[in-house]
Amino acid sequence: MASLVETSRTTPPRTRDIARNAGLFLVTFAVFVAAWEGFLRVLDISAILVPSPSSVVGALHTSLTTRPTGPGSYLSGAVSTYAAAISGFAIASVAGVLVAIVLAQSLTLERILVPYIVGFQTLPRIAIAPLFIIWFGNETESKIILATLVAFFPVLMNSLAGFKSTPPERIEYLRTLGATRLQLFWRLQLPGATPYVFAGLEVALVFAILGVIVSEFVGGRRGLGVLILQSHYSIDVAGVFSVFVILIVIGLTLRMLLVGARKRVAFWAEGEDSAAL
Amino acid sequence: MTDFADRPTAGTQTESPGGVPVVEFQGVSKTFTTRSGESIEALRDVDLSVQPGELLTIVGVSGCGKSTLLRLVAGLVQPTSGRLLYEGEERTGARDDLGVVFQESVLFPWRTVLDNALVPAVIKRARRAEVEPRVRQLLADVGLSGFEKKYPFELSGGMKQRTALVAALSTEPSVLLMDEPFGALDAMTREQMNVDLRRLWQERSNTIILITHDVAEAVFLGTRALVMTPRPGRIKADMEIDLGAERDISLLGTAEFATLTGKVRRELDMN
Numbered sequence: 158m159a160s161l162v163e164t165s166r167t168t169p170p171r172t173r174d175i176a177r178n179a180g181l182f183l184v185t186f187a188v189f190v191a192a193w194e195g196f197l198r199v200l201d202i203s204a205i206l207v208p209s210p211s212s213v214v215g216a217l218h219t220s221l222t223t224r225p226t227g228p229g230s231y232l233s234g235a236v237s238t239y240a241a242a243i244s245g246f247a248i249a250s251v252a253g254v255l256v257a258i259v260l261a262q263s264l265t266l267e268r269i270l271v272p273y274i275v276g277f278q279t280l281p282r283i284a285i286a287p288l289f290i291i292w293f294g295n296e297t298e299s300k301i302i303l304a305t306l307v308a309f310f311p312v313l314m315n316s317l318a319g320f321k322s323t324p325p326e327r328i329e330y331l332r333t334l335g336a337t338r339l340q341l342f343w344r345l346q347l348p349g350a351t352p353y354v355f356a357g358l359e360v361a362l363v364f365a366i367l368g369v370i371v372s373e374f375v376g377g378r379r380g381l382g383v384l385i386l387q388s389h390y391s392i393d394v395a396g397v398f399s400v401f402v403i404l405i406v407i408g409l410t411l412r413m414l415l416v417g418a419r420k421r422v423a424f425w426a427e428g429e430d431s432a433a434l
Numbered sequence: 435m436t437d438f439a440d441r442p443t444a445g446t447q448t449e450s451p452g453g454v455p456v457v458e459f460q461g462v463s464k465t466f467t468t469r470s471g472e473s474i475e476a477l478r479d480v481d482l483s484v485q486p487g488e489l490l491t492i493v494g495v496s497g498c499g500k501s502t503l504l505r506l507v508a509g510l511v512q513p514t515s516g517r518l519l520y521e522g523e524e525r526t527g528a529r530d531d532l533g534v535v536f537q538e539s540v541l542f543p544w545r546t547v548l549d550n551a552l553v554p555a556v557i558k559r560a561r562r563a564e565v566e567p568r569v570r571q572l573l574a575d576v577g578l579s580g581f582e583k584k585y586p587f588e589l590s591g592g593m594k595q596r597t598a599l600v601a602a603l604s605t606e607p608s609v610l611l612m613d614e615p616f617g618a619l620d621a622m623t624r625e626q627m628n629v630d631l632r633r634l635w636q637e638r639s640n641t642i643i644l645i646t647h648d649v650a651e652a653v654f655l656g657t658r659a660l661v662m663t664p665r666p667g668r669i670k671a672d673m674e675i676d677l678g679a680e681r682d683i684s685l686l687g688t689a690e691f692a693t694l695t696g697k698v699r700r701e702l703d704m705n
C-alpha cells in the first residue's frame with residue numbers, strides 16, 4: 158500500500174552541540190578575562206576606576222566568606238532581590254497573558270484600551286519608583302509593584318501579537334469543522350501564541366530584575382541593589398563588580414530555565430537554536 | 435479493500451436512483467467588497483449540480499473564483515445572489531459535515547501526525563477510542579505508518595498533505611472538498627498523490643470536489659471536469675471523463691488521455 162517512502166529529516170545530535178557551545182564559551186571567556194586583566198596592566202588604569210578580574214574574585218570571596226549569611230550578606234541580598242523580582246515577574250506574566258486574551262477577543266475593546274496602554278508604556282515606568290516608595294514604603298511591596306509594572310507590558314504586547322497572529326486559514330479550517338469560539342481559542346489561538354508569549358516573558362524577566370534593582374537604589378533597605386550602593390559609597394569598585402557577577406550568574410540561570418521551558422512548550426517553533434543561552 | 439467494479443462510474447451517476455444532487459448551485463453569484471470599497475465579482479451565475487459519488491474536478495486560471503466556489507459549498511461565504519442546495523435543501527451557516535483539504539497545509543505544528551489527523555474528531559467531540567483505529571488505518575493507507583508520532587516540521591510537503599487528507603477523511607464525511615491540495619508539490623509526488631487519491635476514492639463512496647489548475651490532474655482524477663472562465667468565474671465547459679474506473683499512472687501516456695487533456699486545454703485557452 159505504502160506508495161511513497163519518504164524519510165523524515167533527522168535532528169542533529171544535541172549533546173555534541175551543547176558540548177561544543179560550552180567549550181566555545183569557556184575559551185572566549187578565558188580570552189575575555191585575560192584581555193581585561195592585560196589591558197588594565199598595560200594601560201595602567203587605576204584599580205579605583207576599574208577593578209581587575211582577580212580583585213573582583215577576591216572581593217567576592219571575601220564577602221562570601223566573612224559574612225556568608227545574615228543581614229547585609231550577599232545571600233540575603235540575593236534572596237531579597239530575586240524573591241521580589243520573581244514575584245513581580247510571575248504576577249506580570251499571568252496578568253499580561255490574561256489581559257492579552259481579553260483584548261484579543263474584541264477589536265472594539267482593543268481599540269478603546271490600547272491607546273491608554275501604549276500611552277502609559279511611553280512613560281518611563283522607572284520614573285515612578287520614588288512615588289512607590291512614598292506610597293508603599295521601602296519594603297518588598299514597592300519592589301514587587303515596580304517589577305510587575307515594568308514586566309507587564311512586554312508580556313501583554315507580545316501575547317497580544319501572538320493571539321492575533323493566528324493564520325486565518327487555520328481559523329477557517331476549524332470553522333469548517335464546526336469549532337466553537339472556545340475551541341478556536343484553546344485548540345488554536347493559545348497554542349499558536351506560546352512562542353510570542355515566551356518572547357515576552359524573556360524580556361519581562363530582565364525588566365523585572367531591573368525594576369527591583371531600581372527600586373532598591375531609590376529607597377530599599379535590603380537587596381543586591383542596596384549592596385551595590387553601599388560598595389559604591391565606600392568607593393569599593395571591586396565590591397560593586399562582585400555584585401554584578403552575582404547578578405549575571407543568577408540572571409543567566411533564570412533565563413536558561415525560561416529558555417528550557419520555551420523549548421519544551423514551544424518546541425515546534427524552534428527554527429534555529431540561535432540563542433545558546 | 436472493497437470491490438470497486440460495482441461503483442457507479444462516469445456517466446452513470448445522473449441516472450442513479452433518487453438522483454438528488456449532493457450540492458446544487460442555482461444561479462449563484464458572489465461579489466466581494468474589498469477594504470478600499472471596490473467590488474470584485476468573483477463568480478457570476480453559476481449553475482452546477484454535484485451527484486453523489488462523483489469525483490468532480492474544476493480547472494480555471496488563477497483568480498477565477500475556484501476557491502470562492504469551494505468556500506461557498508463549505509458555507510464559509512454566502513452567495514450574493516442565487517441559491518445553494520444541499521441534498522435538495524437550503525441551509526445556512528458553516529457546514530461541519532464536510533471534509534476539507536485546503537491549498538495550504540493547515541496542520542498544527544504543535545501536534546503530531548496522529549493528533550493532527552484527529553483534530554476533526556476532537557472538535558466534533560467524538561470519542562477518541564472510536565476514531566483512532568480508523569485514523570491509524572487511514573494513515574497506513576496513505577503510506578504514513580511509522581510517522582504517527584512525527585511533527586509537521588519533520589515531514590515532506592507530500593506527507594503533510596497526506597496527513598491533511600487523512601484528517602479530512604477521519605470523520606467519514608460524505609463530501610470532500612479539496613482546494614488545490616497538491617498544488618505545492620513537485621510533479622512526481624503529485625502524480626503519486628493522484629494515484630493514491632483515486633484509490634482512496636474508489637475504496638469509499640465519498641463525493642469529491644477537487645479544484646486544480648493542472649489540466650492533467652483534472653482529467654486523470656475526475657469522473658467529470660469543469661472548466662471555468664477567468665473572473666468573473668462562470669462554468670464554461672462540463673465534460674464527462676470516460677477513462678474507466680481503474681486508472682493508474684500508465685494512463686498518462688495514452689492517446690485517449692492526451693485527447694481529453696487537449697480538449698480541456700482548448701477550453702481554457704479560448705477564454
Ligand SMILES: Nc1ncnc2c1ncn2[C@@H]1O[C@H](COP(=O)(O)OP(=O)(O)OP(=O)(O)O)[C@@H](O)[C@H]1O
Nearest residue numbers: 466467468474476495496497498499500501502503
Ligand atoms: N474575502 C475576499 N475579499 C475580497 N476579494 C476576494 C475575497 N476572496 C476572494 N476575493 C477575490 O475573488 C477573486 C477570486 O478569488 P479565488 O480565491 O476564488 O480565486 P482562485 O480561482 O481560487 O485563484 P487561485 O487559483 O490563485 O487560488 C479574486 O480576484 C480575489 O481577489
Ligand SMILES: [Mg+2]
Nearest residue numbers: 500501537613
Ligand atoms: Mg484558490
